[in-house]
Amino acid sequence: MRGGHERIFTTMLHGAVSLTDNNLFLQSEFKDGEDLLSYSFTSYPYDRIQSFLDDKVTLQKIAENGRKKVIEKHTWLARAKKIIETVIYHKHFMA
Structure with a gap:
């Protein structure tokens, strides 16, 4: 899959941290752990997510980076x- 859903961007735009599954598009546009949090459907990292929830300063920075x-x-x-x-x-090439 190579895209992002509007819901991912809307949550980030409103200052929330998006937790989303990973794909090539999101990897190319955002950094996991810096702009958003990603996971794989094959391995759900409960401990990693809990560590971010426990670190409000880092969570706020991720939210700010993603929003920007x-x-x-x-x-x-x-x-x-x-x-x-x-x-x-493209119009220049077709004229």
């Missing part, structure tokens, strides 16, 4: 701007 990245690249406005840039870029 979402604002920069993963809002509807950021997506619309990227689409417009791409259309304008």
Whole structure:
């Protein structure tokens, strides 16, 4: 799977830490343990998650980092701007 769901970005945008399954897209855009928390369906790391829940300072930093990245690249406005840039870029080659 190579995508991110709006719910992941919305939680991060509102200042929460997203706990989500991992995929290639999320790995390329976010750092596990720095911008969000990821897990695998084959091994659910209860101890790791509990350690983050016990460390409120780190949890707050993850929330802040994730929110910053979402604002920069993963809002509807950021997506619309990227689409417009791409259309304008390709329009030059089709004229």
